[in-house]
Amino acid sequence: MATNQTAIAVRNLRKSYGSQLVLDGIDLDVPEGSVYALLGPNGSGKTTTVQILSTYLAMDGGEVRIAGHDLVKEPAAVRAAIGVTGQFSAVDSLLTGEENLRLMTKLYHLGPQEGRRKTAELLERFDLVDAAKKLAATYSGGMKRRLDLAMSLVGTPRIIFLDEPTTGLDPRSRKTMWEIIRELLGEGVTIFLTTQYLDEADELADKIGVLDQGKLVAEGTVTELKRRIPGGHVRLQFADSGLLSSAALTFQGSIRDEEALTLTVPSDGSVRSLRTLLDRLDNEAIAVENLTVQMPNLDDVFFALTGTSKNLKGGE
């Protein structure tokens, strides 16, 4: 399998609903075998993006290639390469989990034997064996979501779209879903997911695009995004208040906490600045018990970025 190929390439993607501009010129590239997370609040255009990329919705303008196929000219080839799990579960609740999967194997023309094998494999993998003969209507949210994803995998897609895969799930189901996503990644599948959760993007994505009001306001790896805003620091813990005091003198502008015996030193979290910090501690012969690097979390990043874009608009 070729690596470093582009699985999803999007140029100047535009979409309006009536007079409302929903996607305002999106550009993005997702390399094969990586996870791209589209992060944005409700109404920012995540679902619209997924619906367009998955051939459900027509775009107003732009150019999209999925698995090397032009989205507009070769929708059938695109459909054959992708698996889609939409924001709302799309299972037949009057069928059992097993029947839902068998339906998919037939629609993918797998043949009876291969169809049964695939169904059994997916039931096993998604922990649905016990529920296989129960109607999907009786499934819990997490089970429905797993069945939904299992159904999207029947055609062995190379690219998977997941629109808010964990929204509304309890923490345990959420972790399970994350594990499944990582497993898929291990098989070389490309994943395009959307989320409102910063920790989810942080946890899963190789690259994050921050979507706000139909615009990608920032894009990069988690670390790159965190670098872009101030607020990172290093927390040093000491054995006694004597050491704490000497350290506080060394690092101007730091904040000391007498009770916890900690000192908070502003830092951008880069290796170089950490090395400088440790060198200075060494020079002063101050022993540190414990050191933690606290980067701004994605929440901070998100609000800083989208706040900025809103301010810009307000200032016009």
Add this chain to the structure above:
Amino acid sequence: MSSLYLSFSDSATMLQRNFQRALRNPFVIFSSILTPALMLVLFFYVLGGSIAGGLNGGEKGGTEYLNYLLPGIIVLTAALGAEVTALNVNYDRTENIINRFRTMPISRGALSTGHALANVIQTLISIVCIVGIGLLMGFRPNAGLVEWLAAFGLLALFSLAIAWLAVPLGLIARTPGGANSLSLIIGFLLPFFSSAFVKPDTMPDWLQVFVKYQPFTAVTETLRGLLTGTAIGDNWIYAISGSVVLAILGYIFARWAYNRQPSR
């Protein structure tokens, strides 16, 4: 594999899914027999006496009115299939499964075709039951095997047309309630504004014009002729061509509705 084979295979898969679901929800089949059966009882026992007076030499509880009525009830049974079909299709829409199908490499007409064929089969089963009930009540057809086969052929074609009209209604309706109301235009209004239950001659002139030329009347008259030997005239031509035209229009409408961009 040719694309024709694939679209047959996909439609067959969708049809099979319809059966799996129908068996899970037998009330739907039950009610699609019960409703026309109740109408039969209502018209024959409750209204029959006074309506039969309008037929030559009509007598209370007589075979003559039943012979007139039953073909109409059969057409009503076929028409009511519109409701079941529209609801089934709408269920797929509100359950989002159509969203999944639309992003899968399956033939675009398969889902609708599956629903349409399911309706034909379900309707023919209901009609057999209705004919059975009719026979118990005293319905006395004089049709031979050929006439019965022709009757069922016509009914299959007619219910296909009904289904193709109902599929797009189910696709465009936002709620099951909406799908239900829309389909009742086909399922209830058209049969009543036809010759299904009473002779059009007894209606006001302006209504007669509509009633005589709408396809339900042609189908009813053809069926009546096949089963009870009344004059068919040109009706069979209008019945067949009307059904074919409606089926084609419905099919085009359904293709459009399936591929339609979502809106609010």
